[in-house]
Amino acid sequence: MNNPVDRLTDGLDETQRQALGDLNALAHFLETDLGTEPETAGRDHLLTVLEQYLPGSPAIKRRQWTNWLRLAHSQSVLFEKSFWLAGLLVLLLGLSLSVIDGRDLLPLVFIVVAPLLAAVGVAYVFRPETRTLGELERLTATGAAELLYTRLALVLAFNLLISLLLLLLIWLEGPQVVLWRLTLIWLGPMLALTGLAFYATIRWNSLVGAILPLGLWGCLILLGWSEAVARATEGMTPAFWLLLIISRSDPLLIGASLACLVGLGLLGLAGRTAPGGEKSWS
Amino acid sequence: MELRIRELSKSYGTQVALRNVNLDFQPGTIALLGPNGSGKTTLLRCLASLTRPDHGQLWFDGIPYRRNLKLLRSQCGYLPQELDFPHNLTPRQLLEYLGTLKNISESGQVDYLLSALGLKSVADRPFGRLSGGQIRLTGIAQAFLGKPSLLLLDELTRGLDVEERERVFALARKSSSGRLIVFSTHDPPDVERFTEQAIVLQQGRVIFSGKTEDLHHHIPGYHF
Amino acid sequence: MESDEQLYIRVRGGDRTALAGLVERYHGPLLKFLSRMTGQTQSAEDMVQDTFIRILTCRGVPPEHFRPWIYQIARNLARDYFRSAAFRRETFYLPDEDQGDDWMAAPVETESLALQSSDCVQVNALLQCLPARQREVILLRFYQEFSLEEISTITGAPLGTVKSRLFHGLRRARMILEQEEVGQDE
Numbered sequence: 120m121n122n123p124v125d126r127l128t129d130g131l132d133e134t135q136r137q138a139l140g141d142l143n144a145l146a147h148f149l150e151t152d153l154g155t156e157p158e159t160a161g162r163d164h165l166l167t168v169l170e171q172y173l174p175g176s177p178a179i180k181r182r183q184w185t186n187w188l189r190l191a192h193s194q195s196v197l198f199e200k201s202f203w204l205a206g207l208l209v210l211l212l213g214l215s216l217s218v219i220d221g222r223d224l225l226p227l228v229f230i231v232v233a234p235l236l237a238a239v240g241v242a243y244v245f246r247p248e249t250r251t252l253g254e255l256e257r258l259t260a261t262g263a264a265e266l267l268y269t270r271l272a273l274v275l276a277f278n279l280l281i282s283l284l285l286l287l288l289i290w291l292e293g294p295q296v297v298l299w300r301l302t303l304i305w306l307g308p309m310l311a312l313t314g315l316a317f318y319a320t321i322r323w324n325s326l327v328g329a330i331l332p333l334g335l336w337g338c339l340i341l342l343g344w345s346e347a348v349a350r351a352t353e354g355m356t357p358a359f360w361l362l363l364i365i366s367r368s369d370p371l372l373i374g375a376s377l378a379c380l381v382g383l384g385l386l387g388l389a390g391r392t393a394p395g396g397e398k399s400w401s
Numbered sequence: 402m403e404l405r406i407r408e409l410s411k412s413y414g415t416q417v418a419l420r421n422v423n424l425d426f427q428p429g430t431i432a433l434l435g436p437n438g439s440g441k442t443t444l445l446r447c448l449a450s451l452t453r454p455d456h457g458q459l460w461f462d463g464i465p466y467r468r469n470l471k472l473l474r475s476q477c478g479y480l481p482q483e484l485d486f487p488h489n490l491t492p493r494q495l496l497e498y499l500g501t502l503k504n505i506s507e508s509g510q511v512d513y514l515l516s517a518l519g520l521k522s523v524a525d526r527p528f529g530r531l532s533g534g535q536i537r538l539t540g541i542a543q544a545f546l547g548k549p550s551l552l553l554l555d556e557l558t559r560g561l562d563v564e565e566r567e568r569v570f571a572l573a574r575k576s577s578s579g580r581l582i583v584f585s586t587h588d589p590p591d592v593e594r595f596t597e598q599a600i601v602l603q604q605g606r607v608i609f610s611g612k613t614e615d616l617h618h619h620i621p622g623y624h625f
Numbered sequence: 626m627e628s629d630e631q632l633y634i635r636v637r638g639g640d641r642t643a644l645a646g647l648v649e650r651y652h653g654p655l656l657k658f659l660s661r662m663t664g665q666t667q668s669a670e671d672m673v674q675d676t677f678i679r680i681l682t683c684r685g686v687p688p689e690h691f692r693p694w695i696y697q698i699a700r701n702l703a704r705d706y707f708r709s710a711a712f713r714r715e716t717f718y719l720p721d722e723d724q725g726d727d728w729m730a731a732p733v734e735t736e737s738l739a740l741q742s743s744d745c746v747q748v749n750a751l752l753q754c755l756p757a758r759q760r761e762v763i764l765l766r767f768y769q770e771f772s773l774e775e776i777s778t779i780t781g782a783p784l785g786t787v788k789s790r791l792f793h794g795l796r797r798a799r800m801i802l803e804q805e806e807v808g809q810d811e
Contacts, residue, residue, distance in 0.1 A: 127766065127795060130773035135792045145799045149767055152748035154657030155666050162652055164464045165674055166645060171472060172681040175639035193501040199489050251485040252495075254451055255543060259502035260475040266502070468674055 123150050190261070190269050197252075198273070202240065206281050239329060240274040241316040264390045271317060271386065278309070300372060307375025310382030312336055318389040402461060402476065402550040402581045403427055404448065409457035411443050411605075418443040420605040422457070426581055430573070432592040432613070433585040435602035441585040442482050444602065445553045448583065449479045461551070475503070478549035482556050484540045488529035492520055492539040495528075496546060503547040514542040517572045519565065533560040541569055545576060552576075554584035558591050570595055629691035633680070637687060648677065654769065655699050661764050662703045664753045672702045696769065697779045700761060707757055754801050759794030762787055 123146035128136050157165075256266060282305060290298050312332040320328030404426040411419040419440045433441045446452035447459065450470050459466040461473050486495060496511040515524045518538045523531055531539075537560050544552060552573075558566050573582065573595065586592060592599060592613055599616060601609035609619050629650065635643035655676060659669035676699045688694035752760050758780075765771045765779060773791070777784045 123767075126770060127763070128791075129766070131788055131792060135788065139792065139795055139799065142795060142799060145795065145802055146767075148751070148802055149748055149763075152661070154653075154768070155660045155669070157652050157656050157670075160463070161670065162648060164468070165652060165677070166648055167462075168464060168469050168472070168674060169644060169648065169677050169681060170641060171469075172678050173639050173641060173644060174637060174681075189501055193498045196490065196494050196498055197487060199487075251481055251483070252487065254481060255479065255499060256502060257451065258449060258474045258477050258479050259499065260504045261502040262471075467671065 123147060187269070190265070191273055194266070194270050194273055197270075203277070206240070206277055239316075239333070240278060241271065241313055241320060241328065267317075267321070267390060268386075271313070275313065282309075303372060303379075304375045307378030307382075308336070308339075311378035311385070312382070314382035314385030314389070318385045321389045403463075404551070404581065405460040405463075406448075407458050409444075409447060409454050409459065411440075411447065411452065411454045417605050419447070419454070422605075422607055424600065424607060424610060426583065428579055428581050429598060430577055430582040430584070430596040432596050432599040433583055433602065434592065434599055435585075438604075439602040440605040441602055442555055443605075445479075445555050445583065445585060448551075449477055449553045450474060451479070473551075476549050477551045477553065478544035478546065479552075480540050480544040480554040480557065482559075484536050486528045486536065486539070489527055491525045491527055492531070492535075492542070493524040495539060496543055499543050500546055505547050510546060514545055514572075518542050518568050534562060534565055537561060538565060538569070541572075545572065548576070550580050552580060552582040552584075554582065557584040557586055558588055566591070630687065630689070633691050634687055636681065644681075651677075651695060655695070658696065658764055658769060659699055659703055661749065661752055661768070662700075662757070662761060663706055664749055668706060672699060672706065675702050693771065693775045693779050696765065696771070697781075700765075700779055703757075703761070751798060751801055751805075755794050755797055758782075759790045759797065762790045763794045763798065766791060 124142050127142055127146050127149075128139065131139075257263065286298070286302065286305075289301065312335070315335065316328045316332045318328075319331045404424075406422055406424045409419055409422040410417070422440075422444065433444065435441050443452060447454050450459075450466055450473055461469075466473060490498075492515065493511065496514065500511055515521050518541060520535065520538055520542065523535055528536055528539075541554070541557070544554060558569060561569065570591075584591075584595075597613050598611070599609065599613045600607060601616070601620065609616060611619070627646070629647070632643045632646050632650075636647060652673060655673045656666075656669055659672045660666050663669055663672070676695060679698050679702075680695060752764070755763070761780065762776055765776045766773070771779065773784060773787050777787045780787065782790070
C-alpha cells in the first residue's frame with residue numbers, strides 16, 4: 120500500500136474518511152520522518168547483551184531444583200536462632216493451651232497468632248542489620264527477586280510446618296471444626312499479612328513491614344473481639360463463637376479466599392519492586 | 402574489562418559528592434586518592450552500580466551500565482567502606498553464602514582465601530567476636546571470591562596491621578592479571594607498593610589521573 | 626527467506642545466528658516505533674533491548690504471528706514507561722480526556738513546532754502533541770502498516786475503539802498541522 124493517505128485511513132469507515140477531509144498534507148508531512156536509524160555499534164552491543172539471555176547461555180543457566188535447595192540452605196544460615204525459637208515458642212504455647220483447655224481456646228489462639236508469626240517473620244528476615252550483606256548480594260549472579268522469594272519461602276514453610284502441627288492438634292481435640300474451612304480461614308490472613316509485610320519491607324523498611332500488618336491485624340482482632348463480647352451476653356464464649364463462625368460462615372470463607380489473592384498479589388508486587396533490579400538503577 | 406565515565410555527577414542533598422567526572426579505566430591496578438569527603442566512596446559505589454548518579458553515563462566494555470547491570474554485577478567484587486555483617490555469622494559462613502549466590506562451583510576457593518588472608522584460625526568464629534582487622538580481611542576475601550574481573554576496594558587497608566597488609570597485597574598481586582582493580586586508600590606506602598597509577602579527587606573533581614611518579618609535578622606539595 | 630516465526634523457534638533453541646537475524650530485522654523498526662512513541666531515543670533504545678529480553682526469556686507457547694506479538698511487547702513497555710516515576714519526573718501528567726486513559730504524554734505546546742529545525746524533529750513534535758493512545762494507533766498504522774485488526778490485537782482494544790482513536794488522532798494531528806501552517810504564513 121503505497122498511497123500515504125491510504126496508509127493513514129485504511130480500515131476507517133467511509134463516513135470517518137469523509138469527516139477527516141483531505142489528509143494529503145498530513146500524510147506527506149509524516150512521510151518526511153525517516154526515523155532514528157540504529158548505529159552498527161549499537162546493534163553489536165545489543166547482540167552482546169542479548170546473547171546472555173539465549174537459552175543455554177552460562178550467564179542465565181536456569182536454576183536446577185538442587186540449586187534452589189542449595190540457595191535455600193544458604194539463606195537459612197542468615198536466620199538467627201531467635202527466629203527459629205520464636206516459632207517453636209508459639210508451637211509450645213499451642214500445646215500447653217491444648218492441655219489446659221484444648222477444645223475451645225486453641226483455635227482462637229491459632230487463628231490470632233499464626234498470621235502474626237508469618238508477618239513478623241518476614242519483617243525480621245529483612246531487618247536493617249543485613250544491609251551491608253544486601254549490597255553484596257546485589258553484586259552476585261543471583262537476582263534480587265530470586266533471593267527474596269527463597270527467603271520468603273523459607274519463612275512461610277517454617278510457619279506452615281508449625282501451623283500444620285497446631286491444626287492437627289485442633290482436629291484431634293475438636294472434631295466439630297471443619298478442617299478445610301479452618302485451613303482456608305487461617306491461610307487467607309496469613310498470606311495477606313505476609314504479603315503486606317513483604318511489600319512494606321521492600322517498599323519502605325522492616326519497621327514499617329512489621330508495624331503495618333501488626334496494626335491491621337490488631338484492629339481486626341479488636342473488632343472481632345467486641346463482636347465476641349457482645350455474643351457473650353447470649354451465653355457464648357469467644358472461642359465457641361469463633362468455632363461457630365468458622366464452621367458456618369460463608370462470607371468469612373470468601374473473605375479468606377480474597378485475602379489469599381490479595382496476599383499473592385502483594386507478594387508478586389514486592390518481587391517487582393525488589394531493590395537492585397536494573398530498573399531501579401537506570 | 403574496560404570502564405568509561407562521562408560527566409558523572411552526584412549530590413546528596415546540597416552536598417556535591419562528584420562533579421562532572423570523566424575517566425577511562427583499562428585493566429590494571431589504580432589507586433584512588435583524596436582527602437575525606439572528596440568523593441572516592443561515591444565514585445566506587447557508582448562504578449559498582451550501587452549508587453545511581455544524578456547525571457552522566459557509565460559504560461563497561463562499551464555497553465551502557467543501565468543496559469547490562471546483570472553482567473556487570475556478576476563480574477564485580479566490591480569491598481564497602483563500612484562493614485556491618487550479621488553478628489551471628491562466621492567468616493566461613495559468609496563466604497560460603499556469597500559463593501552460593503555467585504554460583505561458584507570450585508569448593509576450594511573459600512579455604513584458599515581464608516588461608517591466604519590468615520583467617521583460618523577464626524573462620525568459624527562469629528563476627529561479633531572478631532577484631533576490626535579480621536572483619537576487614539573477611540570483607541576483602543568476599544570481594545575476591547569468584548575471581549571477578551572488576552575489583553572495587555574502598556579503604557582497602559583500613560585498620561590492618563603491617564603483616565595483614567602484606568597478605569592483602571600478596572593476594573592482590575597474584576590476582577591482578579587481566580583485571581581492573583580500583584582501590585581507595587589514605588596510606589601513601591600502599592600506593593607505592595601496589596601500583597604506579599593513581600587518580601586524585603578533590604571536592605568531587607578529578608584533579609589528577611596518571612602515573613604516581615608524575616603526581617608531585619602536577620600537584621605541588623603532594624608527596625608519598 | 627526464513628519466516629520470523631521459524632527464526633524465533635530457532636532462537637528458543639539457543640541459536641545465535643537466528644537471534645542475529647531477528648535483531649537485524651527488528652532492531653531498526655522497533656527503535657523507530659519506540660522513539661516516535663516516547664519522543665526519547667535513549668529510553669527507546671533501552672525499551673528495544675527490554676523487548677528482545679522479554680522474547681528471549683518468554684517460556685510460553687511461541688506466538689502464531691511473531692510481528693504483532695513483538696510490537697505488543699514493545700507497546701506494553703512504552704505504556705509502562707509512561708506510567709513510570711522516571712517519566713513523571715521529566716514531564717507533567719494528564720489523564721486522557723477522550724478515553725479516560727491513565728497514560729499519555731504531556732502535550733507539547735503547538736507553538737514549539739515552528740521552533741524545531743529539521744523535518745524529523747517537527748514530526749516528532751507533532752506526534753508528541755497527541756495522546757499516547759491515539760499516537761500509537763497512528764504509528765502502527767502509518768509507519769508499521771499494521772491492519773486495524775492487528776492493532777486491535779496489539780493494543781488489546783476493541784476494533785471500534787481503535788478506529789475511534791485513529792479518527793480522533795488524525796483529526797487532531799491535521800488540526801495542529803494546519804494551525805502551524807497558518808502560524809508560519811502569518
